[in-house]
Amino acid sequence: MTPSSIDALFAPASAAPSYPFAALHGQPQLRTALLLAAVDPLIGGVLIEGPRGTAKSTSARALAELLPREHGGGRFVDLPLGSSEEQLVGSLDLEAALQHGRVAFRPGLLARAHDGVLYIDEVNLLADGLVDLLLDVCASGINRVERDGVSHQHPARLTLVGTMNPEEGELRPQLLDRFGLFVRLGDTLATAERQAIVRARLAFDTDPAAFVRRFDAEQRDLARRIARARSALAGIGFGDAAHERVAALCHAAQVEGVRADLVMLRAARAHAALDGRGEIADADIDAVAELVL
Numbered sequence: 001m002t003p004s005s006i007d008a009l010f011a012p013a014s015a016a017p018s019y020p021f022a023a024l025h026g027q028p029q030l031r032t033a034l035l036l037a038a039v040d041p042l043i044g045g046v047l048i049e050g051p052r053g054t055a056k057s058t059s060a061r062a063l064a065e066l067l068p069r070e071h072g073g074g075r076f077v078d079l080p081l082g083s084s085e086e087q088l089v090g091s092l093d094l095e096a097a098l099q100h101g102r103v104a105f106r107p108g109l110l111a112r113a114h115d116g117v118l119y120i121d122e123v124n125l126l127a128d129g130l131v132d133l134l135l136d137v138c139a140s141g142i143n144r145v146e147r148d149g150v151s152h153q154h155p156a157r158l159t160l161v162g163t164m165n166p167e168e169g170e171l172r173p174q175l176l177d178r179f180g181l182f183v184r185l186g187d188t189l190a191t192a193e194r195q196a197i198v199r200a201r202l203a204f205d206t207d208p209a210a211f212v213r214r215f216d217a218e219q220r221d222l223a224r225r226i227a228r229a230r231s232a233l234a235g236i237g238f239g240d241a242a243h244e245r246v247a248a249l250c251h252a253a254q255v256e257g258v259r260a261d262l263v264m265l266r267a268a269r270a271h272a273a274l275d276g277r278g279e280i281a282d283a284d285i286d287a288v289a290e291l292v293l
Helices: 003-009 028-039 056-064 085-089 094-100 128-140 173-178 191-206 208-214 216-235 240-252 259-274 282-292
Strands: 046-049 076-078 091-093 104-106 117-120 142-147 150-155 159-164 181-184
Touching: 028 046, 028 056, 028 159, 028 181, 028 216, 028 259, 028 282, 046 056, 056 076, 056 117, 056 159, 085 128, 091 094, 091 142, 091 150, 128 142, 128 159, 128 173, 181 282, 191 208, 208 216, 216 259, 240 259, 240 282, 259 282
Parallel strands: 046 159, 046 181, 076 117, 117 159
Antiparallel strands: 091 104, 142 150
16 A cells, blocks of 8 residues: 555544544554454454543544544444344345345444454443353454345444443453453543643634644654554564463463463564564564553
C-alpha cells in the first residue's frame, strides 16, 4: 500500500471529529497495546481495566480513525451489553434458503466491525456466552453462522477492545485468559500529566476541527505505520532465539498452557513490524511481556 493510497484511505469522514490518537497523553502501555492489536487482530484484543475517566473509550475510538478505510473498514462499533447472539453474529433467512436455494445473510455487529474496532464497555457484565463467541471469532478472523444445516461465513478481522471497572465485578479467569493483551490503568496521574490531558481536552472541546488539524501529520504517520506493519507481518519469522526467550518468560511466570507463548510471539512480531524491523529482537519481547502475562 503506497503512502498516497494511505492518505486517501485516511481522508476524514463526514461525521464529527474524533479525538486524535496522536493527541493522547500518558498511559503508554495502553497506547502500545492498542497499536499492536491493530497491526495483528489475531493477537486476541485488548482488555483494559481501570476506573472511570481514564480515557479508555476515547483511546479505543481514536484508534479506529487510524485504520484503513478500504472495504468500509475503520469503523468504531459499540457492542451494547443487552445484545443478543443474533445481533452480534448476524442471522440467516431459512425461508429464502429453502425457497430459492440461496443463503440470505443479515449482517450483525461483527460484519460491521470488520477491519475496524469492536468496543465493549463493561465487558465483565456481558453474557459469558457472547464473550466466548467473540474471542473465538477474534482468534480465527472468521465469523461462522449456522442454523438448521444452513451456514454462512465471512471475514471478521477486527480489533477487539474490552473495558471494565473492577469495582463493578470481576471477569471470569477463563475469559480474562482469552484476551490477548491486558492493561491495568492506575488510579492517579502525575500533576503535569493531569494538566496536559485537561488542557488538550479543553482545546478539543472548544474547537474540534482546529484541534484535529494540529495533529493531522502525526495521525497520517501513525496510519502509515500501521498499514506498513500489517503488510510486513507475514515476512517476519519466529526465530529460535525468540521461541526460547518467550518460553523462558512464560515458564518463569508459571503460565498454564501455551496460549501466552503464542500471543507473546504475535505481539512481539507486531511490535517489530511497527518499528520497521524485519526480525524479532529481545527488545520487542520485553516490550510486550507484561501486557501478555
